[in-house]
Amino acid sequence: MKYLNFKNGNKMPSIGLGTWKSDKGEVGKAVKIAIKNGYRHIDCAAVYGNEAEIGEALSEVLKEGIIKREDLWITSKLWNNAHKSEDVIPALKQTLKDLQLDYLDLYLIHWPVAFKPDVANPEKDEDFLSLEEAPIIDTWNKMLEAKKEGLTRHVGVSNFSATKLKDLLSKTEDGPEVNQVELHPYLQQNSLIEFCSKNGIHLTAYSPLGSGDRVDAMKAADEPSLLENKVIQKIANKHGASPAQVLINWNTLRGTAVIPKSTNEGRIIENMESTGVNLDEEDLKQIASLDEHFRYVTGEFFVTKGNSYSDIYDEQ
Ligand code: A2P
Secondary structure (H helix, E strand, C coil), X not given: CCEEXXXXXXXEEXXXXXXXXXXXXXXXXXXXXXXXXXXXXXXXXXXXXXXXXXXXXXXXXXXXXXXXXXXXXXXXXXXXXXXXXXXXXXXXXXXXXXXXXXXXXXXXXXCCCCECXXXXXXXXXXXXXXXXXXXXXXXHHHHHHHHHCCCXXXXXXXXXXXXXXXXHHCCCCCCCCXXXXXXXXXXXXXXXXXXXXXCCCEEEEECCCCCCCCCHHHCCCCXXXXXXXXXXXXXXXXXXXXXXXXXXXXXXXCCCEECCECCCHHHHHHHHHHHHCCCCHHHHHXXXXXXXXXXXXXXXXXXXXXXXXXXXXXXX
């Protein structure tokens, strides 16, 4: 297993179990299967609605002595309706309560977008707080305070473009340690990777397998499949590996962490076994040519006419 190293010596395992879209009644089992099969990194978020069940599973494996807390890496994320200074630490404490933990290893600002506190899913302009009402630096300073209080060992962001990172870095001495973003062969984000590397920010790749279990409303009718891509399949055949293993290995080779989601025992194990695949120069060259700047997660659900967030990824 590879690790991503932090300045204070802490290490994040490069493969983690994703839990977005993992259903209640299944996610707890998946976490236990993962830990019994060598996973030490679990990626969670309050908005996934399943942290309490993950907490039960973690509590059981810790009680059974299968693993010690200090050997696990648990990430969670602040939801968009808790960006106001006074809401950050209570939201983190609720996540800790749900996960039955005393501390997180990593807490991320889930999106550079703020909703009003009583809004779970925004539908109209009035559901958002403007950048002036909830400046990201105020939210960030609370994240740093949470770290100082020992509620989380590391802090970072998610879905931040280089432009947004630059803006945040210009306002703080103590910037994000991690940025979790969508990363896969159709969205290789080379310039963001370069920017993060120059600024000592680790990356975690989400939707590494193309996130095929998203609800239909989030899918473009003609979206390309990563797992069925002919180049990926050919490389997989060449190595006697599965397409998922190639996709996971490609991310870890690029030095990022990666969090494939599965609730299926065989696939959870298969994904961890991607560490045994050795992609070569020629494979990497072919995969490099697949970049289409294609996003599975467009962020469109945050855009209503006239709010502050019309260009989440700063690409227009
Ligand atoms: P399942 O949970 O039934 O295994 P992403 O991590 O990009 O969001 O992708 C998650 C999707 O990929 C889920 O539909 C998940 O289904 C599926 N998946 C996870 N691992 C594999 C695998 N090894 N092979 C094929 N599909 C996989």
